[in-house]
Structures are given as C-alpha cells and as structure tokens.
Amino acid sequence: DGSELSEVANYVNANYAEPDPEMFGVAKGRNVIFVSLESLQNFVINNEMNGYEISPFLNELTRDPDTFYFDNFYHQTGLGKTSDSEFIMENSLYGRNGGAVFFTNSGNTFNSMSEKLGDNGYFTSVMHANNRSFWNRDIMYQALGIQKFYDVESYEIGEGQAVNWGMKDIPFLEQSVELMKEMPQPFSTRVITLTNHHPFDLDEEDMIIPQYDSNSKTLNKYFQTVRYMDEAIKIFFDDLKESGIYDNSIIVMYGDHYGISENHNKAMGMYMDKEITPFDDVELQKVPFFIHIPGYGEGKTSNELSGQMDIRPTVLHLLGIDTKEDMQMGADVFSPDHEPFVIFRDGRLVTENNIYAHDVCYDIQTGEVETDEEACEPYIERATTELGYSDLIINGDLLRFSEEDGEESKVEMH
Ligand code: GP9
Ligand code: MN
Numbered sequence: 321d322g323s324e325l326s327e328v329a330n331y332v333n334a335n336y337a338e339p340d341p342e343m344f345g346v347a348k349g350r351n352v353i354f355v356s357l358e359s360l361q362n363f364v365i366n367n368e369m370n371g372y373e374i375s376p377f378l379n380e381l382t383r384d385p386d387t388f389y390f391d392n393f394y395h396q397t398g399l400g401k402t403s404d405s406e407f408i409m410e411n412s413l414y415g416r417n418g419g420a421v422f423f424t425n426s427g428n429t430f431n432s433m434s435e436k437l438g439d440n441g442y443f444t445s446v447m448h449a450n451n452r453s454f455w456n457r458d459i460m461y462q463a464l465g466i467q468k469f470y471d472v473e474s475y476e477i478g479e480g481q482a483v484n485w486g487m488k489d490i491p492f493l494e495q496s497v498e499l500m501k502e503m504p505q506p507f508s509t510r511v512i513t514l515t516n517h518h519p520f521d522l523d524e525e526d527m528i529i530p531q532y533d534s535n536s537k538t539l540n541k542y543f544q545t546v547r548y549m550d551e552a553i554k555i556f557f558d559d560l561k562e563s564g565i566y567d568n569s570i571i572v573m574y575g576d577h578y579g580i581s582e583n584h585n586k587a588m589g590m591y592m593d594k595e596i597t598p599f600d601d602v603e604l605q606k607v608p609f610f611i612h613i614p615g616y617g618e619g620k621t622s623n624e625l626s627g628q629m630d631i632r633p634t635v636l637h638l639l640g641i642d643t644k645e646d647m648q649m650g651a652d653v654f655s656p657d658h659e660p661f662v663i664f665r666d667g668r669l670v671t672e673n674n675i676y677a678h679d680v681c682y683d684i685q686t687g688e689v690e691t692d693e694e695a696c697e698p699y700i701e702r703a704t705t706e707l708g709y710s711d712l713i714i715n716g717d718l719l720r721f722s723e724e725d726g727e728e729s730k731v732e733m734h
C-alpha cells in the first residue's frame with residue numbers, strides 16, 4: 321500500500337545523488353539514441369585475440385574527446401537477459417529473481433525514462449528487427465509508455481541480410497537511420513542489435529577476423545561476431561553523420577549482459593591465461609558503457625564503479641531533466657555523490673574494496689579471500705534491502721500510488 325511506498329521512498333531519497341551542475345543539461349534538447357550492444361562484455365575492449373583487434377571502432381571511441389567510456393561498469397540483469405537490461409535502464413529498478421519481469425509484470429504502472437521523456441516533449445521509440453511479441457515487448461512497451469515500436473515489420477530484410485537470430489546488424493542499423501530521419505525531434509530511441517547473440521553464427525563474408533582456437537566453439541566465434549558488430553556501429557556513426565541527425569544527438573551505448581557463460585570458463589581461462597574463479601566470474605560481468613556527445617570535447621575514460629541502474633538518472637540529468645522525485649535504485653555517474661557500489665540480481669556485489677560472490681568475500685586488489693571478516697557484511701545487508709525494496713515496488717505494483725495522471729498509453733506498431 322501507500323505506506324510501503326513511503327518506506328521505499330525514504331531509502332531512495334537517502335541514496336539520491338545530486339547532479340554535477342557542470343554536467344546537468346549539457347545535452348539539453350538533443351535527441352538520445354541508446355544502442356543496446358548484444359552480449360558485449362568489456363573484456364574485448366582495447367584487447368586483442370591472436371594479434372587481431374576485436375573492436376577497433378569502439379576502441380577508438382574510448383580515446384575520443386567527445387566520449388565518456390566507463391570501464392568499471394556492470395550489467396545487472398537476471399534471467400530476462402536483454403529484456404532485463406531494457407527494464408533496468410528504463411526504470412532504474414531490478415528485474416525479478418525467478419523470471420523475466422517483462423512477462424510477469426507488464427500490467428504494472430511504471431515511471432519509465434521513456435514516459436518521462438515523452439512528458440518532456442520527446443518522441444519515444446524502440447527499434448528492433450524481431451517479432452513484436454518476443455519477450456512480451458509489445459505489451460510491456462505500453463506499460464513503459466513507449467510511443468512506437470519499430471519491430472521486424474518496419475524493416476525490409478533482403479537476400480543475405482539475415483543470419484543467426486534474424487536481421488544482420490549492418491542493414492538493420494542502416495535502415496534504422498532511414499527511419500530516424502522521419503521521426504519528430506527531439507526523439508529518444510533504443511536500437512537493439514542482434515547479430516552478436518549466442519551461438520554467434522556469421523556468414524563467411526561477414527567474418528572480418530578469424531576464430532579463436534580454444535575448446536569452446538562459442539568463445540571462438542564470439543570474437544568474430546563482436547568484430548562484426550563493431551563494424552556495424554562504425555557504419556552507424558557514419559550514417560548518422562550523413563543524415564544530419566548526429567550533431568543534435570547523443571549516443572548512449574551499453575552491453576546488455578554477458579555473452580560467454582560460466583560453461584566456457586576453461587576456454588576463457590585459456591584466453592585470459594589464468595584459471596577463472598568465482599571472483600573473475602564477477603569481473604567478467606563488466607560491460608562497456610559509452611556516452612558520446614558530439615562536440616563536447618572533454619570526454620574521458622572513467623573508472624567509476626557503476627552499473628546499468630545508473631543509466632536512467634545519468635542520461636536524464638545530461639538532458640537537463642530532474643529525477644529527484646523518482647523511485648530509482650541507481651544514481652547519476654557524474655554526480656560527486658555517486659556511490660561506488662554495484663549489486664547483482666543474484667546477490668553478488670562489488671564495492672571499492674571487495675567482491676562478494678557465493679558466500680565468499682574477496683579482496684578486490686588481489687582476488688584472494690578478504691582477511692577482514694566484516695568487510696562485506698554491511699554491503700550484503702544493503703544489497704538485501706535494496707533488492708527487497710525493488711521487489712516490493714514491482715510485486716506490489718506500488719508505483720500506481722504515485723501516478724499523477726493515471727493515463728494508459730498505447731504503443732504504436734510499425
Ligand atoms: C531478442 C533479443 C535477444 O529479441 O533481444 O534476446 P536475449 O536472448 O539476449 O535476451
Ligand atoms: Mn541480449
């Protein structure tokens with residue numbers, strides 16, 4: 321009921337991080353183009369495989385003055401995979417423990433980033449060349465107040481333009497820019513890539529680098545599909561520049577979740593030249609996070625410990641939109657008060673000094689078991705509280721008590 325909501329609100333308010341006035345509104349009025357980078361883990365960035373650069377364009381971006389690159393940033397998804405990442409960045413709340421919140425709670429009231437952008441005059445959409453009902457997106461997008469879903473029917477998939485799960489990233493992104501040209505501005509859209517998806521199949525002609533040579537076919541092929549996606553993003557930036565959309569936009573890109581599961585630890589161990597422990601497993605959950613602001617000039621690589629929960633407040637603040645009243649579990653990464661603390665859906669956690677995984681508290685510097693027995697305790701308690709509050713909001717549909725207009729929105733299909 322309402323009293324549970326105010327208990328959660330107290331917790332959220334206590335953790336609110338005031339935006340940095342230097343950053344608040346630096347992208348005010350611009351379009352925002354989110355790019356969900358399928359299965360992209362951070363370990364490939366600025367790294368190579370048997371002498372081949374894996375992600376040359378993204379690597380270049382890490383050194384680009386118009387780009388902030390976060391190299392200590394974690395995905396926080398659970399079983400809902402891509403859909404969980406969408407849920408997290410829209411709401412700054414955790415997905416469900418046992419299943420995809422996109423299926424279990426699509427009837428809830430939310431105060432999503434898209435809805436908020438819509439209230440601020442933005443045209444909001446998602447672009448993804450898959451069936452609209454996959455992950456229950458068509459229904460959940462209504463609850464999230466997304467105005468239009470450019471699903472597979474918005475795209476023309478020519479001969480040779482599909483592989484693996486569907487439309488290849490290069491033609492998908494090319495056609496997406498064409499569709500963006502028709503959008504009313506300012507717009508906010510989330511472009512969801514697909515080619516770098518398990519089992520990482522590619523057509524011969526799209527293999528820019530060779531496969532790796534471990535005992536895991538999955539890992540071997542992963543490097544190739546990452547390389548392909550990187551090429552697709554490069555072309556996407558060029559197309560955006562050509563279209564004239566680029567200068568008045570910001571481009572926010574994030575890895576949605578891991579691509580290489582623990583089942584491939586032996587092969588990962590060969591690649592990383594060490595045995596993969598539960599400690600390493602946590603660090604492997606880092607995904608790249610980029611904020612590209614054309615013309616900004618003061619971007620850098622940030623080592624701030626952060627995660628997907630932080631996307632919503634960070635981006636809204638860059639656009640000059642306040643989030644003080646919002647029920648968010650994350651915080652603005654640019655805020656001086658941003659707390660370096662990341663909680664996973666399964667209860668694992670990362671602090672500045674420790675990683676906690678499967679009942680063991682590790683020293684983050686050495687990867688060895690932490691000698692201070694109490695080091696992780698307060699954070700474990702915080703994690704339990706925070707996950708519990710997020711669940712309370714979702715299970716109790718508590719945000720319906722804070723809805724002012726109570727309007728039902730309708731998502732338009734292709
Ligand atoms: C499917 C795409 C991939 O539409 O989002 O889903 P995933 O399996 O990564 O959750
Ligand atoms: Mn995915």
